Amino acid sequence: MNAYQDLSIDKLFRFDGDVAFVTGGGDGFGRIASMTYANAGASVAVVDIDKAKADAVVAEITEGGGHALALELDVSDRKALKETIDEAASALGGLHILLNNAGITRRGPTLDMTDADWDDVLEVNLTAVVLGSRAAARHMVEHGNGRIINISSIVGLVGNRHFAHIGYQATKGALVNTTRGLAVEWAEKGIRVNAIAPTFFRTNFGASRMQSDPDLVNAIEADTPIGRFGEPWELAGGLLYLASPASSMVTGITLPIDGGWTAV
Numbered sequence: 001m002n003a004y005q006d007l008s009i010d011k012l013f014r015f016d017g018d019v020a021f022v023t024g025g026g027d028g029f030g031r032i033a034s035m036t037y038a039n040a041g042a043s044v045a046v047v048d049i050d051k052a053k054a055d056a057v058v059a060e061i062t063e064g065g066g067h068a069l070a071l072e073l074d075v076s077d078r079k080a081l082k083e084t085i086d087e088a089a090s091a092l093g094g095l096h097i098l099l100n101n102a103g104i105t106r107r108g109p110t111l112d113m114t115d116a117d118w119d120d121v122l123e124v125n126l127t128a129v130v131l132g133s134r135a136a137a138r139h140m141v142e143h144g145n146g147r148i149i150n151i152s153s154i155v156g157l158v159g160n161r162h163f164a165h166i167g168y169q170a171t172k173g174a175l176v177n178t179t180r181g182l183a184v185e186w187a188e189k190g191i192r193v194n195a196i197a198p199t200f201f202r203t204n205f206g207a208s209r210m211q212s213d214p215d216l217v218n219a220i221e222a223d224t225p226i227g228r229f230g231e232p233w234e235l236a237g238g239l240l241y242l243a244s245p246a247s248s249m250v251t252g253i254t255l256p257i258d259g260g261w262t263a264v
């Protein structure tokens with residue numbers, strides 16, 4: 001094989017036979033990730049609190065010739081989180097990629113925030129990421145190869161002058177350093193840990209909830225150098241890169257996919 005063939009797209013970006021576990025896989029970024037990983041040759045556990053959504057994504061993948069399994073899980077159920085990770089590894093043949101994608105928010109002034117709002121966001125956005133990573137890494141160490149990707153946010157890197165959501169900001173910021181910490185701790189075990197920090201995207205979670213507030217949409221677009229919200233598929237390149245052999249020397253980073261938001 002010559003150097004040209006050695007740099008084939010297949011070698012850089014395919015991971016045939018690997019198993020991926022995608023939380024919140026039934027919609028938005030998780031749906032895009034599940035399809036991208038299946039396209040790259042992985043068997044994908046599409047995991048969602050809404051089983052019908054996970055089923056629909058699995059149907060799309062299967063119709064396209066890929067391999068996927070739908071599993072129902074609320075990631076804030078700590079016992080079920082571990083059991084579902086073990087179930088996927090046992091059903092699909094190991095675990096190589098974990099996408100910690102499921103996330104929630106409670107928007108509103110901090111002075112009005114309830115203790116329950118804080119606890120709910122912390123449990124889904126941070127605790128489930130750490131405990132899920134621990135459960136997945138116990139499988140990854142068995143074959144000395146794993147990639148964990150955490151979905152943070154631009155508001156985990158900088159402040160947000162458009163609206164308040166302190167639990168969301170605190171947890172997304174914590175993911176940036178959780179990513180560094182686990183990356184350093186697990187590098188010698190062959191597990192790479194990275195994060196993605198998206199800007200505002202047109203998913204149910206993002207833009208759809210802002211459609212009733214055109215002034216907010218306009219203000220966010222005006223603050224974005226590229227001048228618009230992201231489309232869900234525009235996360236696929238980063239999701240693929242960080243899970244693929246192409247990023248084999250990359251660990252501990254948070255990759256902004258933000259239309260230049262954090263460059264300003």
Ligand SMILES: NC(=O)c1ccc[n+]([C@@H]2O[C@H](COP(=O)([O-])OP(=O)(O)OC[C@H]3O[C@@H](n4cnc5c(N)ncnc54)[C@H](O)[C@@H]3O)[C@@H](O)[C@H]2O)c1
Nearest residue numbers: 024026027028029049074075103153200201203204205206
């Ligand atoms: N869309 C954006 O603008 C944006 C920007 C930055 C970061 N993010 C982050 O991206 C991630 C995905 O967001 P999205 O925009 O794709 O949202 P989405 O609403 O389109 O999809 C989220 C999916 O997660 C599932 N889910 C919610 N709570 C769950 C739980 N407790 N357990 C399991 N599944 C659960 C939902 O059923 C849904 O299918 C979140 O962590 C979010 O914080 C989104």
